[in-house]
Amino acid sequence: MEYKDTLLMPNTEFPMRGNLPNREPEIQKKWEEMDIYKIVQERTKGRPRFVLHDGPPYANGDIHMGHALNKVLKDFIVRYKSMSGYDAPYIPGWDTHGLPIEQRLTNDGVNRKEMSVAEFRKLCDEYARSQINNQREQFKRLGVRGNWENPYITLHPEYEARQIQVFGEMAKKGYIYKGLKPVFWSPSNESALAEAEIEYHDKRSPSIYVGFKVVDGKGVLEEGTEIVIWTTTPWTIPANLGIAVHPELTYVVVKENEKLYIVAKDLLESVTKEVNWDAPEIVKEMKGQDLEYIQCRHPFYERKSLVMLGEHVTTESGTGCVHTAPGHGEDDFYIGQKYGLDVLSPVDDKGNFTSEAPGFEGLFYDEANKVITEKLNEVGALLKLTFITHSYPHDWRSKKPTIFRATPQWFASIEPIRETLLNEIQNVKWATQWGETRLYNMIRDRGDWCISRQRVWGVPIPVFYAENGDPIITDETIEHVSNLFKEHGSNIWFEKDAKDLLPEGFTHPSSPNGKFTKETDIMDVWFDSGSSHYAVLAAREDAEYPADIYLEGSDQYRGWFNSSLIISVAVNGRAPYKSVLSNGFTVDEKGRKMSKSLGNVIVPDQINKQFGADILRLWVASVDYKSDVKVFMDNFKQVSEVYRKIRNTFRFMLGNLADFNPEKDRVAIESLRDVDQYMLVRLNKLIKTVRNAYENYEYATIYHAVNNFFTLDLSAFYLDYGKDILYVEGPDSHDRRAMQTVIYDSLLTLTKLMAPILVHTTDEVWSYIPGVEEASVQLTDMPEELAIENSEGIEQKWSAFLEVRDDVLKALEEARNAKIIGKSLAAHVTLFVTDQTKSLLDSIQEDLKQLFIVSQVTVKDESEAPNEALKLDVARVLVEKAEGETCERCWNVTTDVGGDHEHPTLCSRCATVVKEYY
Secondary structure, three states: OOHHHHOOOOOOOOOOOOOHHHHHHHHHHHHHHHOHHHHHHHHHOOOOEOOEEOOOOEOOOOOOHHHHHHHHHHHHHHHHHHOOOOEOOOOOEEEOOOHHHHHHHHHOOOOHHHOOHHHHHHHHHHHHHHHHHHHHHHHHHOOOOOOOOOOEEOOOHHHHHHHHHHHHHHHHOOOEEEEEEEEEEEOOOOEEEOHHHEEEEEEEEEEEEEEEEEEEOOOOOOOOOEEEEEEOOHHHHHHOOEEEEOOOOEEEEEEEOOEEEEEEHHHHHHHHHHHOOOOOEEEEEEEHHHHOOOEEEOOOOOOEEEEEEOOOOOOOOOOOEEEEOOOOOHHHHHHHHHOOOOOOOOEOOOOEEOOOOOOOOOOEHHHHHHHHHHHHHHOOOEEEEEEEEEEEEEEOOOOOEOEEEEEEEEEEOOHHHHHHHHHHHHHOEEOOHHHHHHHHHHHHHOOOEEOEEOOOOOOEOOOEEOOOOOEEOOHHHHHHHHHHHHHHOOOHHHHOOHHHHOOOOOOOOOOOOOOOEEOOOEEOHHHHHHOHHHHHHOOOOOOOOOEOEEEEEHHHHOOHHHHHHHHHHHHHOOOOEOEEEEEOOEEOOOOOEOOOOOOOOOOHHHHHHHOOHHHHHHHHHHOOOOOOEEOOHHHHHHHHHHHHHHHHHHHHHHHOOOOOOHHHHOOOHHHOOHHHHHHHHHHHHHHHHHHHHHHOOOHHHHHHHHHHHHHHHHHHHHHHHHHHHHHHOOOOOHHHHHHHHHHHHHHHHHHHHOOOOOHHHHHHHHOOOOOOOOOOHHHOOOOOOOOOOOHHHHHHHHHHHHHHHHHHHHHHHHHHHOOOOOOHHHEEEEEEEOHHHHHHHHHOOOOHHHHHOOOEEEEEEHHHOOOOOEEOOOOEEEEEEOOOEEOOOOOOEEOOOOOOOOOOOOOHHHHHHHHHHO
16 A cells, blocks of 8 residues: 555645736636626625725826826725625726827827817827727736726716816806916916926026116105015016015115115025125115005116015015016916006917017027026126026926916816815825825915816817807806717817807897807816716716725825815815825835836836736735835735745645535534634634724735735644644544634635735635635625634633744754754654643643644653753753654654554554545
C-alpha cells in the first residue's frame, strides 16, 4: 500500500495562478450574459434606498488613474450597501458639453467657418458619444458594476429639458439676471469663465509704481502732490478711473527731491526701498477718510481719477493707494458702482485693446504692458519698474493666463440664498472637517456665479429679447423650450429663428411688431452637471433625491459639490446630498502631476494588462485615498504579492473542503473544540472590524485587517498546525470535520467580506465553494457575527497560549540554526513555565504537540530549567531531538512506530486510520 495515497491532501480545481488579465474578461462576459446588475437590483428591491450619485466625468479621452481611483471607490460603496440591507442603484453619468470637445474637433481639422453652428454641434455630439462608449468599456473593465446601458448623459434631450426647467425656476425666483461686471475672461478661448474653471500657476509680471498728480486736493493736498499706486497689470492703466484708500489708515505726505508724494504710513519704509528714495521727509499726516473725493489727473489721458474709500485696501503690499479700474476687477467694480464711475473695459474678446484706449488700439493686453510702461516713463509718472513672479489665474483648459474683464453676462445670484447655503453645508455629513470648512469658506466669500459662456457646444440660455432689448423669461417660454428640447434636443435652438422657438401666438408688450431675437450664449458646463440632482435624482425611478452621498476628487469643492449645492438650494431649499466624501489626486512617486512630457504616466489599462483589475482594486483599498495618492509600479508589485497570499490561502481552504458537505458534515458550534471556537471568535472580530470600516469608508483598515487574518490567524497558525489533522485523520473524524466547519465558515465570510473589493476573484472562489446556492457572491449579504458563548474568555485564553507558541517557534528556529533538528517534527520541546502558564497549558484540550507542530512536548516547573534552556518572553524552552522513529505516513517521531504488525512503519494513530478507512 502507498501510504501517501491514504493522506487526504488538498484537492481543488481552483487555479493557483490568478492569470487575472485573461480570466477577468471571461468573468465579466458571464456577468454581462446573466445581467448581474439587473439581478442584484431585483434581489434588493423593496429595501431602503441608498443612492450614491455619480459625478459625471468629462467625455474626452481614455480614463486615467484618477478616474480609476474614484470609480473603484464608488464601486466599493455601492457593492457593500447592496450586500448590507440596501437597494443601492448606481447610475453612471457623463459630462458632455464644453470647450475641450470644440477644441478637439478643431485640432482634428474641422473648419467651423465652413459650417453652421448646428452642423458643428452635431459633430460635437457624435464625438462626445464615441468617447462615452470608449470610457464605458474602460470603467467596466475595472469591474465597476452599474446601469451601464442606461446612464445619464448631459447631452440627452431629457436631461437638457430638465436643465431648462432648473434655469426657469431660478429665474422665476429672481436668482437669474443679466449684468455688466468684471468676470474671469479667457482671451485664448474668447469666453467668460467661472471660478471653478480657474487654476493658479506662477507668472512673471511687471511690477510698477506710478504717481497720479492731484488736480483738486479739496483743501487737504496741494495740487501736484502725487498719489503713488502699485500694480502688476500695467495694461489696466488705460482703464483707470480712480484710486482707493482705506478710511482708517494713516497716510503721509512725504517730500523727496522737491516733489510731494502720498502713501500709507505703514508702507513708507517698504515703498522707500522699492522706488529708491533717499530720505523722504514726512510733511503731513492724515486719515484716509480725509482724502475722499480728491481728484487726480490720469497719467496720460485728459480725464480725472477719483479718490474713494474702500475697506478692501490693505497694508500687506503696495502703497496703500489702490489703482482702480472698474472694468477689470471685482473690488474695483463694486467701489466704482458706489461712487458712480463708468465701467470702462477697453479690451475685446481676444484680449486686444479697442478704440476706447487711444494709442494702444489693436495691441494684445500682455504685449501692451511694455508699451504702456514706456508711456508712463515718457510722461514722468513711472517711479519704478521691476519684475516679479507670482501666482496668477489661468484658464484650466488652455492653461493660458486669464484677465478680469467687464462684459454683459448672465449671473446666478448668491447673496439671497447665501445663509441657506451655509446652513445646509453645516447640515451635511462631511467625511473630512477640512472639506466642510473649505466649501463653507468658498460659499461665504464668493460673488455671484457667471453662468454664460460665449461658445456653441452646450445648453443654450433659454432667453428671448424683445424689440427694445428687454430679456423675456416666462413660465410659458421656459415650458415651451423645455418641451422642444425634450423632443428634438437643444440643437433646435440653433436651427430655428426666435419666432419659431416661441409658443404659437406669443406676444409681449415690449415687442409691438412681434419681432424677437434669442440669446446666443450657452450655459456654463458646471450648470449642466450641477443640475444633475434635478435631471437624474428627482426624475428617474431608479434614483432618489437627495442623494445619500457624493464622492469626487478634492477639486470638486470648487466644482461639482459647489454648483450642485447652489442650484439645489436655489430650486429646492436644501442640499442635494446628505454626505460628502472626497479623494485626493493621483501623482507620481515624487508627488508630481502625471504628464506625458515628464514620462511619468501610468494608466489603468497598463495595470489591467500587466496585473489585472483586482490588483488595481486591491491597491485602491490599500492607500490613504483622502490625500494625494502616489502611483508607481512597485505599488502594484507589492499589492500583487499580498493578493498572491490571499489567493493561495483561498485555494488551500477550498482544497481542504473537497470532501466536505455542509449539509451533513458541519459540526455545531457548541461541539467544536476550543481552538476552533477561538478561530470563530477571531472571525467575528474581523467581521465587526471590516463592516465598521465599510460603513466609515476606511478601506485601508479592511486591507490590513483581512491581510492579517489570512497571514497570521489562518496561514501562520490555524491552517499550518491543522495540516496534521486535515491530512492524517480519518475523513469523518470529529477533529477534522470541526476544522473543516471553521474553514468553511471562514471561507464564506472572507469571500463575502472581500466581494466589494476583489470582485472577480471572490466570484471565482464562490463558484468552487461546496453547498452554495447563489450564482454569484454578489447575490449574498454581508456575514453576521456568530453567537459564541464566553467569546472574551476564549480569546484571552488562546491569546495567552499564542504567546507561549511564539516562544516555542523562536526556540525551534534557534535549534534549526544550531543543527540540533531539521524539520520541527523532529523536535522534542520541553517547556519550563510558571504555575500560571502551566495551568493555561493544562487547560488546553487539544494536543500540544500538534499545536506546536512538533513530535513531543513536556511541561515542567520553571525551577527545573537547566542552563541550556532558552529564556524567552513567557517560558524557558529546551529543544532536543525527539525519541523514537518517524512514522512513514504522518512524519511524526514517536516511540509507538511498529506497534502494529500489519503496518510496521506507521504510528498507532495512522495504523488505526488506515485500517478503518483503507
